[in-house]
Amino acid sequence: MRITMIGSGYVGLVSGACLSDFGHDVCCVDKDQAKIDALNDGRMPIYEPGLDQLVAANVQAGRLTFTTDLAAAVAGADAVFIAVGTPSRRGDGHADLSYVYGATREIAAAVTGPTVVVTKSTVPVGTGDEVERILREERPDMDVAVVSNPEFLREGAAIGDFKRPDRIVIGTDDERARAVMRAIYRPLYLNESPILFTGRRTSELIKYAANAFLATKITFINEIADLCEAVGADVQDVSRGIGLDNRIGRKFLHAGPGYGGSCFPKDTLALLKTAEDFESPIQIVDAVVKVNDARKRKMGRKVLHALEQDGDGEVRGKTVALLGLTFKPNTDDMRDAPAIAIAQALADAGVTVRAHDPEGMDAARRIMPDLDYVTDPYEAARGADAVVIVTEWDAYRALDLKRLKDVLARPVLIDLRNIYRRTDVEGSGFTYAAIGR
Template sequence: MRICMIGTGYVGLVSGVCFSDLGNSVYCVDKDKDKIDFLNKGKVPIYEPGLDELIKKNFKQKRLFFTTDLKHAVQKSDIIFICVGTPTKKNSDSANLKYVFQVANELKKIIKKYKIIVTKSTVPVTTGDKIEKILIKLKRKKLVDIVSNPEFLREGEAIRDFVYPDRVVIGTNSKKANRILKNLYLPIIKKSSRYLQTSRRGAELIKYASNSFLATKISFINELANLCEKTNVDIKDISNGMGLDQRIGDRFLRAGPAYGGSCFPKDTRALIDTANKYKIDLSIVKSTVKSNNLRKIQLTKKIEKILDKKVKNKKITFLGVTFKPNTDDMREAASIPMIRYLNKKNCEIRYYDPSGEKKEFKPLKNVKYFKNIASACFKTDLIIIHTEWNEFKLLNFKKLVKRNNFIVYDLRNIYSPEKMRELKIKYFAIGR
């Protein structure tokens, strides 16, 4: 099949590349010319394991194209995926749909024969209806079907998630569009995944409901970790004990810092905002957002407590700053407010992240990026393990720090408190 992905960001690029790897011809379009030039030079703008190889392979096979020419890409394609960003609007909680509607307005001028327009971007319930209104003339002439197909991939595991999804959700009441899309996804759904056809509005809401539920699971276990710290219980026992119950499941049930990333924070806010418009009080999601905001403050205060409130001029090393491992995405990472706060308190912050230096910290005086773990930890006062990258899992802290009396604060519960005690390392973790 011939496919056009509009928006070559995380979702558009990964899904476009995976569709091309299944044998389809895929045009990845972006209005960002630098990004398209970069991709056409064989470079990859995001850090995602395995993506590099797949791009090279399919680009060489001439199944994968990168372009800024929307008209050409749309005319060449049967299925058009809208994959542009839907960030939070400034000074509001609602999703900013201006990029989505810009695309719909551009498509209105281009489409001359039947195309399926699929919204892969995460959009509030009824957005498909609004896109249909923009394209009403095309709809009346039966030149378009507008479908919702939310994407559930996780950064860092995006290729695996795309090829082996738990489910593929297609929101449409058009038999024709459903048949064509089922065919497109056939190689994926054959691998025992589930294909779920719903109403378009239903598909839009499934995405927000899923993300808000997962965010709630994280906040729930984070709050329980606070209780464990007071009652001398290990939160890992609670996570295991709960997770073994198949009705609950063990995923997204590990205590740590506040959740971050490009989806959970903005999608929880947007869902509350949508519900408010319909005068529905989503009190549980509201509590999750509140709890997560509080979490950032709680852990920063804990850092001050660990340092006996004498944080001024202390050397603090962050190992990992991204919101999760195997991605370079810094959107709403918990490390940002934590580092900004400590920086204001005149600490000397050093950080190392396998995905490289971060633009978010460049304007901050006394926040320095180090190219390796050893130089970031050398003679530091406090090591904070913020992100669970594999390379932080077997560290010899004494060898790295080369001084006594340093402290380790393990926000991911990677190390054993008993072993650290044996090694005489002052160690703090989450909920234990």
């Protein structure tokens, strides 16, 4: 199959590389000439484990190309995927669909024959209807079908998620479009990955409902963690105890500083706005959004409280080593990362923040230019009054506690991801604070 991917960001690049690895001829399009030049030179615009090797192998095989020429890429394509950004619109939280509709109009001008247009971007219910309306209005002479095919990629594990998915959701009632989509995903079907065909609006809603439910699980266990601290229980044991119930499951029951990233924050807001537009409010998701926003600020206060408890009760003028800035490990994505709110709370209290992250410091500098960035976690801790683990990178899971204690001004470890055992840390002479334990 000849496939065009409009948008070479996270979703478009990963999807395009994986589809080319299945044997399809894929052309990724982007308006950013610098990004396309970098990709043609083998330089990735994002950090995702294994992506650079996957791209290089398929470029070398001649199955994967990159261009800014949308018209040339779309002409003659069997399927054109729209994988552009849909950020939250400023002021009201609605998904900004201007990039989707702009791409649609460019596709309409470029199609030369029967084509399936696939919305891979996360879009509100009814977006596919508008995409189809635009295409039919601008090119009534062309046989174009519109399909919804949401992505379910976790940053840091995206290639595995694409190649070994829990499910493939395809929203269309058009038989020709179904046949094209079956052909595209045939390698996964042979591996028995379930393909769920639905109506287009149902497909669009599945994506938002899935992310909202996962965000709810995270927020739920975070509130249970607070209760555990109040009553003297251990949230990790609670998580295991409820997660072993097959009706609940273990995933997304890890207490922490709140969710962030490119999906959950904007998708929960967009779902709330859709529900509001259709006068069908979703009060659970509304509560999730409010609790998660408050939790990030609460984590800043938790760090300040730990500083007050260990020492003279004064926090102004102290230094904290912040380990982990990205919203999760194995990505350089800083969007809505809890570290942003935590660092701001510390700075507002007069605390100096020295920060380290294995991959996210360049992105963090653009958001938080006033932090002191260092290239080593022990250098971050040198002379600091506390170490705070915000993101559970593997590089932080086996820190040399003796070495860490030797470089700190005060041996205080605040573990916002519960990656250490209290007995190990306190046995090494630290004051230890964790989440829900």
